[in-house]
Amino acid sequence: xxxxxxxxxxxxxxxxxxxxxxxxxxxxxxxxxxxxxxxxxxxxxxxxxxxxxxxxxxxxxxxxxxxxxxxxxxxxxxxxxxxxxxxxxxxxxxxxxxxxxxxxxxxxxxxxxxxxxxxxxxxxxxxxxxxxxxxxxxxxxxxxxxxxxxxxxxxxxxxxxxxxxxxxxxxxxxxxxxxxxxxxxxxxxxxxxxxxxxxxxxxxxxxxxxxxxxxxxxxxxxxxxxxxxxxxxxxxxxxxxxxxxxxxxxxxxxxxxxxxxxxxxxxxxxxxxxxxxxxxxxxxxxxxxxxxxxxxxxxxxxxxxxxxxxxxxxxxxxxxxxxxxxxxxxxxxxxxxxxxxxxxxxxxxxxxxxxxxxxxxxxxxxxxxxxxxxxxxxxxxxxxxxxxxxxxxxxxxxxxxxxxxxxxxxxxxxxxxxxxxxxxxxxxxxxxxxxxxxxxx
Amino acid sequence: xxxxxxxxxxxxxxxxxxxxxxxxxxxxxxxxxxxxxxxxxxxxxxxxxxxxxxxxxxxxxxxxxxxxxxxxxxxxxxxxxxxxxxxxxxxxxxxxxxxxxxxxxxxxxxxxxxxxxxxxxxxxxxxxxxxxxxxxxxxxxxxxxxxxxxxxxxxxxxxxxxxxxxxxxxxxxxxxxxxxxxxxxxxxxxxxxxxxxxxxxxxxxxxxxxxxxxxxxxxxxxxxxxxxxxxxxxxxxxxxxxxxxxxxxxxxxxxxxxxxxxxxxxxxxxxxxxxxxxxxxxxxxxxxxxxxxxxxxxxxxxxxxxxxxxxxxxxxxxxxxxxxxxxxxxxxxxxxxxxxxxxxxxxxxxxxxxxxxxxxxxxxxxxxxxxxxxxxxxxxxxxxxxxxxxxxxxxxxxxxxxxxxxxxxxxxxxxxxxxxxxxxxxxxxxxxxxxxxxxxx
Numbered sequence: 012x013x014x015x016x017x018x019x020x021x022x023x024x025x026x027x028x029x030x031x032x033x034x035x036x037x038x039x040x041x042x043x044x045x046x047x048x049x050x051x052x053x054x055x056x057x058x059x060x061x062x063x064x065x066x067x068x069x070x071x072x073x074x075x076x077x078x079x080x081x082x083x084x085x086x087x088x089x090x091x092x093x094x095x096x097x098x099x100x101x102x103x104x105x106x107x108x109x110x111x112x113x114x115x116x117x118x119x120x121x122x123x124x125x126x127x128x129x130x131x132x133x134x135x136x137x138x139x140x141x142x143x144x145x146x147x148x149x150x151x152x153x154x155x156x157x158x159x160x161x162x163x164x165x166x167x168x169x170x171x172x173x174x175x176x177x178x179x180x181x182x183x184x185x186x187x188x189x190x191x192x193x194x195x196x197x198x199x200x201x202x203x204x205x206x207x208x209x210x211x212x213x214x215x216x217x218x219x220x221x222x223x224x225x226x227x228x229x230x231x232x233x234x235x236x237x238x239x240x241x242x243x244x245x246x247x248x249x250x251x252x253x254x255x256x257x258x259x260x261x262x263x264x265x266x267x268x269x270x271x272x273x274x275x276x277x278x279x280x281x282x283x284x285x286x287x288x289x290x291x292x293x294x295x296x297x298x299x300x301x302x303x304x305x306x307x308x309x310x311x312x313x314x315x316x317x318x319x320x321x322x323x324x325x326x327x328x329x330x331x332x333x334x335x336x337x338x339x340x341x342x343x344x345x346x347x348x349x350x351x352x353x354x355x356x357x358x359x360x361x362x363x364x365x366x367x368x369x370x371x372x373x374x375x376x377x378x379x380x381x382x383x384x385x386x387x388x389x390x391x392x393x394x395x396x397x398x399x400x401x402x403x404x405x406x407x408x409x410x411x412x413x414x415x416x417x418x419x420x421x422x423x424x425x426x427x428x429x430x431x432x433x434x435x436x437x438x439x440x441x442x443x444x445x446x447x448x449x450x451x452x
Numbered sequence: 453x454x455x456x457x458x459x460x461x462x463x464x465x466x467x468x469x470x471x472x473x474x475x476x477x478x479x480x481x482x483x484x485x486x487x488x489x490x491x492x493x494x495x496x497x498x499x500x501x502x503x504x505x506x507x508x509x510x511x512x513x514x515x516x517x518x519x520x521x522x523x524x525x526x527x528x529x530x531x532x533x534x535x536x537x538x539x540x541x542x543x544x545x546x547x548x549x550x551x552x553x554x555x556x557x558x559x560x561x562x563x564x565x566x567x568x569x570x571x572x573x574x575x576x577x578x579x580x581x582x583x584x585x586x587x588x589x590x591x592x593x594x595x596x597x598x599x600x601x602x603x604x605x606x607x608x609x610x611x612x613x614x615x616x617x618x619x620x621x622x623x624x625x626x627x628x629x630x631x632x633x634x635x636x637x638x639x640x641x642x643x644x645x646x647x648x649x650x651x652x653x654x655x656x657x658x659x660x661x662x663x664x665x666x667x668x669x670x671x672x673x674x675x676x677x678x679x680x681x682x683x684x685x686x687x688x689x690x691x692x693x694x695x696x697x698x699x700x701x702x703x704x705x706x707x708x709x710x711x712x713x714x715x716x717x718x719x720x721x722x723x724x725x726x727x728x729x730x731x732x733x734x735x736x737x738x739x740x741x742x743x744x745x746x747x748x749x750x751x752x753x754x755x756x757x758x759x760x761x762x763x764x765x766x767x768x769x770x771x772x773x774x775x776x777x778x779x780x781x782x783x784x785x786x787x788x789x790x791x792x793x794x795x796x797x798x799x800x801x802x803x804x805x806x807x808x809x810x811x812x813x814x815x816x817x818x819x820x821x822x823x824x825x826x827x828x829x830x831x832x833x834x835x836x837x838x839x840x841x842x843x844x845x846x847x848x849x850x851x852x853x854x855x856x857x858x859x860x861x862x863x864x865x866x867x868x869x870x871x872x873x874x875x876x877x878x879x880x881x882x883x884x885x886x887x888x889x890x891x892x893x
Binding site for chain 1 (some may be wrong): 509510512516520524559608612735757765
């Protein structure tokens with residue numbers, strides 16, 4: 012294919028900021044008011060009109076630092092042939108964040124990871140555009156061996172070797188007709204979602220209530236609200252939501268890492284009578300052992316433990332899964348090393364029977380996550396556990412800035428089709444011009 | 453004291469690079485050739501001639517990103533009164549890296565942490581200069597309550613509350629005369645050190661051998677060498693060092709995170725016959741459970757497990773200690789949130805009876821670490837375990853660029869005294885001018 016043989020001739024990076032703090036969208040116990048932002052990367056190939064567009068999300072201040080980091084990584088891209096990158100894509104992805112001098116800035120976390128992720132997301136977008144398929148279909152139709160080649164396996168082999176990953180992928184795809192059925196199923200039915208857009212901490216009770224009613228009218232039955240600042244407020248809000256959504260509705264809570272380990276158990280126990288499906292990010296994201304203690308402390312109440320959206324890297328996920336520290340794994344598409352690192356994470360979740368309910372919201376996360384969730388269903392974990400249904404987060408605030416329309420009709424992600432979809436991350440030119448504060452090329 | 457009431461009126465940040473790759477200093481299995489660098493921060497007070505000087509270390513490329521981050525954090529300093537910062541120093545330190553929007557860039561790791569650390573190190577240096585004491589003595593003479601106020605306790609209370617920390621500190625300092633004796637002891641005898649400056653991976657056998665002989669003549673009996681690329685080379689090098697240093701000498705190895713968990717056990721088992729005191733950073737630094745597996749797998753060989761130099765934050769150290777994943781904790785003075793985060797880490801090590809053998813080398817790390825090691829001996833862990841002696845790393849390459857002379861005569865850190873010492877991090881003006889590639893103010 013023509014594009015694959017092209018060399019990367021230009022990489023543009025943009026610092027894009029949306030003033031979401033004006034309306035309290037995104038407000039929670041740890042972050043207060045935030046301005047949803049992203050570093051947006053465009054990769055240009057020689058003699059090819061296609062542009063690879065990728066991004067990573069931030070909460071506003073500091074976005075410029077991630078952009079600086081993207082700029083420092085550009086020499087690793089310029090002059091490279093796309094097919095060379097894709098031929099050993101897993102190794103390339105790992106090496107991007109493991110430059111022998113720069114890796115000290117992580118290792119494998121933080122700014123260096125966010126910046127590398129934005130670049131890798133742009134490469135996935137470009138690859139899919141060259142192949143004229145959306146990323147989700149590119150992944151669903153990819154051979155098991157190629158998927159393994161795209162993955163990063165370093166430091167995981169005590170729980171999963173590339174060979175074991177290959178076998179797992181081959182087993183799940185052993186019947187090609189079954190795979191095609193799943194693809195058709197996901198095309199027709201979409202991916203069940205839950206919404207967070209009703210329960211930001213800065214919303215009044217009245218506003219929350221009206222949002223929930225409106226989401227219920229649109230088909231949603233699963234809702235997440237932010238908690239963790241004041242227990243009385245939390246009790247009142249949980250009761251209010253439970254009354255609104257009825258016995259069958261799902262209610263999840265999220266304190267965004269605020270609690271101490273023991274405090275989490277005590278606090279959530281007081282809210283459990285309102286019927287909680289999960290408690291999300293109950294404590295520090297690095298605390299594998301703390302999550303395990305919390306999970307053990309809440310099991311008798313039937314409240315599951317979920318985390319992952321700011322989890323640094325695959326080695327942290329490996330431990331969360333192998334130690335039984337979580338029930339629900341919330342992968343994010345803009346923090347670890349793109350799909351290259353998500354492939355092993357999804358497979359490890361599968362091995363330990365952990366349900367993957369991806370994180371979304373922010374800028375562009377809903378757009379990307381539907382691709383990964385569809386792949387996970389078709390090629391990794393097609394069985395559904397009725398006690399732990401897969402729910403993909405939905406919090407649509409800034410979808411209007413993207414070229415490919417996000418469709419969540421009937422509370423289900425309707426997967427995008429068409430040859431220009433890529434990773435759904437192409438931003439509209441007018442949005443880039445209006446909301447970017449700087450650009451380098 | 454006059455300086456304490458001063459307001460911060462200016463903060464300068466410098467990107468300083470030393471071309472160490474030309475001589476293979478610092479070369480190891482993960483980093484190859486590196487250029488030791490630092491981001492250097494100077495804090496200026498109104499109407500005060502004292503300058504607070506702090507730094508964080510990096511391996512070269514990417515240093516500019518950390519400097520960008522320092523620049524983005526400057527608004528949190530400018531206009532602040534020093535006494536206000538110090539009055540709630542622990543809270544200030546935590547908040548610096550937990551700005552509600554910027555914390556997404558971590559959380560609590562990577563570039564944001566390195567940059568915050570450089571700033572906090574400069575504040576400690578300034579405080580000590582205002583008090584006319586070196587940092588180590590400032591800490592050794594500080595009340596237990598004040599030390600607790602300087603510490604960061606968030607997300608640690610399942611293993612240590614501030615109250616428990618206070619009681620621990622009070623117990624160790626219950627006899628003031630004993631504390632004074634320890635201060636005198638450390639002044640007279642210094643702190644026993646080991647050297648890494650003999651065993652970089654890029655050194656030839658001959659060069660290594662001549663370095664070791666010369667270090668032995670100067671009094672050293674404990675040596676660390678880099679391993680992890682080729683097992684035959686490692687066997688040859690370990691044998692060579694053992695032959696040189698005799699039965700009583702201590703030999704440590706360090707693969708700088710290169711191995712898989714099971715590979716670490718196999719590789720180290722092959723080197724164990726040469727008598728290894730510890731194996732350092734045997735695998736990914738985020739892998740608490742992996743380190744525990746390795747420790748369990750090597751116990752019968754008598755090889756201890758050490759890690760910590762790139763460990764992200766106190767929550768990772770909490771788990772390494774409470775899970776029994778390490779024998780030796782290698783704190784670093786330029787990665788976590790300065791002494792504010794090291795105080796709880798040292799106390800948690802004490803609680804779990806883990807020996808603290810600080811990491812040093814790079815730029816300025818030897819200079820700082822002696823202060824923290826002396827404090828740890830005098831106020832936290834004065835008992836010495838003959839099986840796990842405290843050894844402070846020494847790898848002096850760039851000491852000539854600092855105003856306060858580093859003295860390791862007789863293989864022991866000789867602690868600096870004098871009112872201008874601060875944290876020993878004041879760089880010489882001529883070095884700054886010669887080796888800095890950019891400066892902002």
